[in-house]
Amino acid sequence: MRPVLTFFFDALKPESLKYMPFLDSFPYKRRMRSELGHSVTCHPSMYSGVHPNKHLQWFVWKYDPGNTPFRWARVFKYLGFVDNVGSRYFLHKYTRQYRPNNTSWFGVPLLVNVPLRYWPYFNVVEDRAWDEPGYLKTYPTVFDILRSHSVQFEIVGMTKGAGSEFNQIGNHRFAKIRPWTYFFLGSIDGYSHKYGQDAPETIDRMRRLDQLVESKYRAYEQLVPEFDVFVFSDHGHIPAPKRVDIHAVFQQHGVKLSRFIHLIESNYARFWFRNDRERAIVERVLSGMHEGLILQDEHFHRYHLEMPDNRYGDLVFYLDAPYLFSKTIWGFSRGQKSMHGYLPDHPASDGLFLSQRPLVAGEHAELVDILPTLLASLGLPIPGYADGQVLWEKAEALNG
Numbered sequence: 001m002r003p004v005l006t007f008f009f010d011a012l013k014p015e016s017l018k019y020m021p022f023l024d025s026f027p028y029k030r031r032m033r034s035e036l037g038h039s040v041t042c043h044p045s046m047y048s049g050v051h052p053n054k055h056l057q058w059f060v061w062k063y064d065p066g067n068t069p070f071r072w073a074r075v076f077k078y079l080g081f082v083d084n085v086g087s088r089y090f091l092h093k094y095t096r097q098y099r100p101n102n103t104s105w106f107g108v109p110l111l112v113n114v115p116l117r118y119w120p121y122f123n124v125v126e127d128r129a130w131d132e133p134g135y136l137k138t139y140p141t142v143f144d145i146l147r148s149h150s151v152q153f154e155i156v157g158m159t160k161g162a163g164s165e166f167n168q169i170g171n172h173r174f175a176k177i178r179p180w181t182y183f184f185l186g187s188i189d190g191y192s193h194k195y196g197q198d199a200p201e202t203i204d205r206m207r208r209l210d211q212l213v214e215s216k217y218r219a220y221e222q223l224v225p226e227f228d229v230f231v232f233s234d235h236g237h238i239p240a241p242k243r244v245d246i247h248a249v250f251q252q253h254g255v256k257l258s259r260f261i262h263l264i265e266s267n268y269a270r271f272w273f274r275n276d277r278e279r280a281i282v283e284r285v286l287s288g289m290h291e292g293l294i295l296q297d298e299h300f301h302r303y304h305l306e307m308p309d310n311r312y313g314d315l316v317f318y319l320d321a322p323y324l325f326s327k328t329i330w331g332f333s334r335g336q337k338s339m340h341g342y343l344p345d346h347p348a349s350d351g352l353f354l355s356q357r358p359l360v361a362g363e364h365a366e367l368v369d370i371l372p373t374l375l376a377s378l379g380l381p382i383p384g385y386a387d388g389q390v391l392w393e394k395a396e397a398l399n400g
């Protein structure tokens with residue numbers, strides 16, 4: 001077993017290494033192929049070693065009327081309640097008090113531009129934090145696996161509301177070295193959304209984080225003679241200056257979007273149909289939207305997104321870069337200069353993987369490679385169901 005030191009950066013592009021001299025000094029580099037989705041898709045792939053068609057997490061919300069936190073909102077189907085953004089904020093606050101024990105990253109978010117009468121169809125996919133036992137219902141996470149082998153680990157920087165990396169990681173002291181130390185650096189994503197990853201504000205942040213990581217690395221190096229270190233990110237960032245108002249598109253076809261059970265996210269529009277006529281209308285409207293496409297079986301297969309049922313939609317429309325929907329479940333996409341969650345085939349969707357230990361041949365690493373690679377360093381067996389591979393060259397020599 002070799003102790004492992006890992007730094008995770010949310011949304012760091014390989015091209016940004018030019019601003020990060022310490023990270024750029026790592027001799028072994030790969031581009032990281034992302035999943036087609038956002039963090040709720042990427043993190044489970046990283047932590048379970050399997051693609052979304054196995055871990056079954058693709059979006060923050062799924063169709064799940066039986067377990068919705070909004071059961072109380074069913075009355076709005078029958079009452080002429082004033083349904084506007086103000087009342088939605090109020091009722092959402094009420095729901096959070098009613099279900100306060102969701103420890104997941106997003107909790108139970110407000111469905112901003114979704115009519116109240118549709119809220120009771122939906123449930124959040126994540127009901128706890130990534131590192132909590134039983135995060136995924138279908139596969140153990142790397143945290144579950146380490147716990148089951150009594151291998152200790154330490155996570156620094158993932159605590160919501162505990163301050164920036166400079167507080168959480170900067171103030172961390174290595175008291176006792178655990179087999180795995182995981183530093184989580186989340187702010188580059190937020191900076192990139194707000195300013196763009198190539199903006200001076202973000203570049204300044206990256207320079208400072210590079211110094212922070214170097215200081216942690218140097219402190220660790222003093223204490224541990226031999227270890228594996230790797231750095232990775234989950235996806236890149238793509239400038240998204242253009243907007244599509246899908247409500248207006250439906251209006252132009254003489255239909256109201258609100259007629260259909262739907263969720264509009266940054267660059268996805270998902271629909272659930274009560275009958276074939278609804279499907280025909282929606283397909284007719286969307287087929288005229290050339291900024292994106294309706295995902296077909298070939299896409300689900302290519303991106304490992306085949307699902308056992310319609311929880312993520314009877315129809316999923318994908319909006320390509322540089323577009324974003326303007327009225328979404330999250331708000332109005334104002335102040336979003338840049339986005340991710342576009343096709344992994346876009347080079348700008350790539351994250352990165354860096355190490356000081358030689359890597360197997362290949363141009364890309366994948367998010368599902370993280371779990372096998374970490375387990376190989378720790379000398380733990382790699383589960384046969386894992387979709388990823390060990391990235392270390394001659395991994396078998398260290399497994400025995």
Ligand SMILES: [Zn+2]
Pocket residue numbers: 011189190193340
């Ligand atoms: Zn993001």
